[in-house]
Amino acid sequence: MYVPKLRRISDVIKEMKAQDPDSPVSWYFLRELCKKGKITTLKYGNSWLINVDELYAFFQGGGERR
Helix, strand or coil, rough: CCCCEEHHHHHHHHHHHHCCCCCCCCCHHHHHHHHHHCCCEEECCCEEEHHHHHHHHHHHHHHCCC
């Protein structure tokens, strides 16, 4: 059974910065991907939850989700 890794935007950025301190990915950029439906998200209270696996697949494929 697949269990998605859902993380808040701020946690995703911390994880990405830990792997690549020079990463240009910002909170605003990730929020825009969420709002435009480019990646699957879940709005929970005031937070956007992002499926981290899908986000990395988005960056690797360079395109929108199918």
